[in-house]
Amino acid sequence: MLQPSSACVGCAPDGLSPELRQRVAACTACDARVLSLCRAIPDDHLDRLAAISVAVDVGPGGTFIEEGEPASSFFNITRGTVKLYKLLPDGRRQITGFLGVGDFLGLAVSDSYVFTAEALDAVRVCRFPRRRLNEVLDDFPALERKLLEIASHELVAAQEQMLLLGRKTALERLASFLLSRADRADALGRRGIPLAMTRTDIADYLGLTIETVSRLMSRLRRERVIALPEAHGFAVLDRPALLQYSGGEGPVL
Amino acid sequence: MLQPSSACVGCAPDGLSPELRQRVAACTACDARVLSLCRAIPDDHLDRLAAISVAVDVGPGGTFIEEGEPASSFFNITRGTVKLYKLLPDGRRQITGFLGVGDFLGLAVSDSYVFTAEALDAVRVCRFPRRRLNEVLDDFPALERKLLEIASHELVAAQEQMLLLGRKTALERLASFLLSRADRADALGRRGIPLAMTRTDIADYLGLTIETVSRLMSRLRRERVIALPEAHGFAVLDRPALLQYSGGEGPVL
DNA sequence: CGTAACGTTGAATCGGCTCAATAGATGTGG
DNA sequence: CCACATCTATTGAGCCGATTCAACGTTACG
Numbered sequence: 001m002l003q004p005s006s007a008c009v010g011c012a013p014d015g016l017s018p019e020l021r022q023r024v025a026a027c028t029a030c031d032a033r034v035l036s037l038c039r040a041i042p043d044d045h046l047d048r049l050a051a052i053s054v055a056v057d058v059g060p061g062g063t064f065i066e067e068g069e070p071a072s073s074f075f076n077i078t079r080g081t082v083k084l085y086k087l088l089p090d091g092r093r094q095i096t097g098f099l100g101v102g103d104f105l106g107l108a109v110s111d112s113y114v115f116t117a118e119a120l121d122a123v124r125v126c127r128f129p130r131r132r133l134n135e136v137l138d139d140f141p142a143l144e145r146k147l148l149e150i151a152s153h154e155l156v157a158a159q160e161q162m163l164l165l166g167r168k169t170a171l172e173r174l175a176s177f178l179l180s181r182a183d184r185a186d187a188l189g190r191r192g193i194p195l196a197m198t199r200t201d202i203a204d205y206l207g208l209t210i211e212t213v214s215r216l217m218s219r220l221r222r223e224r225v226i227a228l229p230e231a232h233g234f235a236v237l238d239r240p241a242l243l244q245y246s247g248g249e250g251p252v253l
Numbered sequence: 254m255l256q257p258s259s260a261c262v263g264c265a266p267d268g269l270s271p272e273l274r275q276r277v278a279a280c281t282a283c284d285a286r287v288l289s290l291c292r293a294i295p296d297d298h299l300d301r302l303a304a305i306s307v308a309v310d311v312g313p314g315g316t317f318i319e320e321g322e323p324a325s326s327f328f329n330i331t332r333g334t335v336k337l338y339k340l341l342p343d344g345r346r347q348i349t350g351f352l353g354v355g356d357f358l359g360l361a362v363s364d365s366y367v368f369t370a371e372a373l374d375a376v377r378v379c380r381f382p383r384r385r386l387n388e389v390l391d392d393f394p395a396l397e398r399k400l401l402e403i404a405s406h407e408l409v410a411a412q413e414q415m416l417l418l419g420r421k422t423a424l425e426r427l428a429s430f431l432l433s434r435a436d437r438a439d440a441l442g443r444r445g446i447p448l449a450m451t452r453t454d455i456a457d458y459l460g461l462t463i464e465t466v467s468r469l470m471s472r473l474r475r476e477r478v479i480a481l482p483e484a485h486g487f488a489v490l491d492r493p494a495l496l497q498y499s500g501g502e503g504p505v506l
Numbered sequence: 507c508g509t510a511a512c513g514t515t516g517a518a519t520c521g522g523c524t525c526a527a528t529a530g531a532t533g534t535g536g
Numbered sequence: 537c538c539a540c541a542t543c544t545a546t547t548g549a550g551c552c553g554a555t556t557c558a559a560c561g562t563t564a565c566g
Binding site (some may be wrong): 086093094108110114115137145149152153158159161162204206 | 345
Binding site (some may be wrong): 451452453463464466467468470471484 | 511512513514515
C-alpha cells in the first residue's frame with residue numbers, strides 16, 4: 001500500500017497539490033490508460049480519478065481481494081497477471097478468469113467480494129475506494145457506461161466458459177484455452193505465447209486435473225499441433241487443428 | 254409482435270397521444286415494474302420508456318433471441334420463464350441461465366447476440382430498440398446504474414455457476430440447483446416449488462445428462478430430502494441435508 | 507384413446523480422476 | 537559450482553462417477 005491519500009480533494013484543477021500533480025502525471029503516463037476505464041474520463045479531469053486512486057504493488061502469490069471480505073475497493077490492473085478464483089469448503093478450486101493489464105476488478109453487488117484475486121507475477125494495481133469512485137461516476141456518466149461495457153464483456157466470456165465447463169471434453173477445453181491465449185498474444189503482437197500460470201492454474205480454470213492437462217499438452221506436442229519450447233509458454237504450429245479440436249466457433253448459422 | 258411503434262416520440266408529457274397514454278398506463282401497472290430496470294425511472298418520465306417499448310408475446314418453445322443474429326434489441330421479461338443457451342456445432346447445449354419476471358436480457362457487447370433465448374412457457378417481453386434505449390440512458394443515468402447493477406448480479410451468478418460446472422459432483426450440482434430454486438420460490442412466498450423447465454433443461458443447465466438428473470432426483474426422494482408430488486415441481490423436506498449435499502456456501506472464513 | 511414427448515431405471519462402457527513413481531526446474535547455502 | 541531440497545511437470549496403471557445404450561413407465565394433448 002503506497003501513499004495513503006492526503007490530497008486536497010475539493011481543490012480546483014489549477015490548484016493541485018504537488019503530490020496530486022505527480023499522481024495525475026502518473027495516470028497520464030499509465031500503461032493501462034488506453035486500455036482501461038480511465039480512458040472514459042477526459043484528460044483535464046483525470047485529477048478526479050488520480051485523487052482517489054492509490055497504486056499498490058502485489059508480489060507473486062499475493063492476494064489483494066479475498067472472498068468473503070468486505071468489498072471496499074475497485075481495482076485496475078496496470079502491471080502483471082491476476083487470477084480470480086472461488087473455493088469449496090474442502091479446497092476444490094475454480095479459477096473464473098485471468099486478468100491482465102487494463103482489466104478491471106471488483107464489480108461486486110453485495111458488500112462482500114465473491115472471489116479471491118491473486119497475483120501470478122509482479123502485479124501493480126490502482127485501487128479506488130468504492131464510495132469515492134461512485135461519486136466520480138455521478139459526475140462522469142461516460143465512466144459508468146464504460147463499466148457497463150466491461151461488465152458486459154465479462155458476462156459474454158463467462159457464458160463461453162460455462163459452455164466449456166459444462167459441455168466440452170478435456171481436449172476441447174485445453175484447445176479452446178490455448179487458442180484464446182494465442183489470440184490474446186497475437187493481439188499484442190507476439191509469436192511465442194507466454195503462460196504466466198502453472199498447470200495447476202490451467203487445470204483449475206478448465207475444470208480438470210493437472211495430470212489431464214499435462215497428458216493433453218504432451219499429446220498436442222506429439223501431434224505437432226503445438227510446440228513447448230520453454231517451461232512456461234507454447235507456440236501454435238497447426239492453428240486449424242487446434243481450432244478443430246476446440247469444438248469450433250459455436251453453431252453454424 | 255404487437256403494436257409497432259407509431260407514437261409521437263417528441264411529444265411533451267402533457268401532449269401524449271391516446272395510444273402512448275395507454276402504454277404508459279400499461280407500464281405503470283406492469284407486474285415487472287417494481288422488479289426491473291423500469292423502477293429506476295421516475296413515474297412522470299415513464300412515457301420515455303413506454304414510447305420506445307413494444308410488448309411481445311412468445312409461446313412455449315418460441316425463440317426471440319438467436320445466437321449470431323444482429324443484436325438490435327433489449328428485452329425485459331414481464332411474464333413467464335425464459336432459458337438462455339449456447340450450442341456447439343454438434344448440438345451439445347449449455348443453458349447459461351433461467352430468467353423470470355423482471356429480468357433483463359440483451360446486454361451484448363458485440364453487434365450479435367451470443368446466446369439464444371427461448372420461452373419455457375407463455376412469455377411476454379418488453380422489447381426496446383437498442384439505439385433508442387441508449388438515448389434514454391443518456392438522459393437517465395440512474396437507468397444506466399441499474400443496468401450495471403443487473404450486469405454485476407449476473408456476473409456473480411455466472412461465477413457461481415462456473416464453480417458448479419467445473420468442480421462440483423453431479424449430486425452437488427443438483428442439490429445446489431434445487432436449493433437456488435427453493436430460495437427463489439421462498440422469496441416469492443411459495444411452499445411447493447414449481448419447475449418450469451424439463452429434465453433435459455436441468456441437465457443442460459448443470460452440465461449433466463437427463464438420466465443422471467433423473468437418478469439423483471429419485472435418490473433424493475428415496476432419502477426423504479425432497480418430495481416430488483407433481484411432475485413439474487418439488488418440495489424441500491430436509492433443507493439442511495440439501496445444503497450439505499450442495500457443497501456448502503463456499504469457504505468458511 | 508392413441509401417440510408422442512417426457513421421465514425413470516438398469517447394465518455396460520469409458521473419459522477423466524486417483525494414486526504412484528519419476529523427471530525436470532528452481533532456488534539455497536556450503 | 538555442486539549438493540540438496542522443493543516445487544512443478546510428466547507418465548503410467550487402475551479405478552470410478554457419469555455417460556451411453558436400451559427398455560419400460562408416465563404424462564400431456566390432439
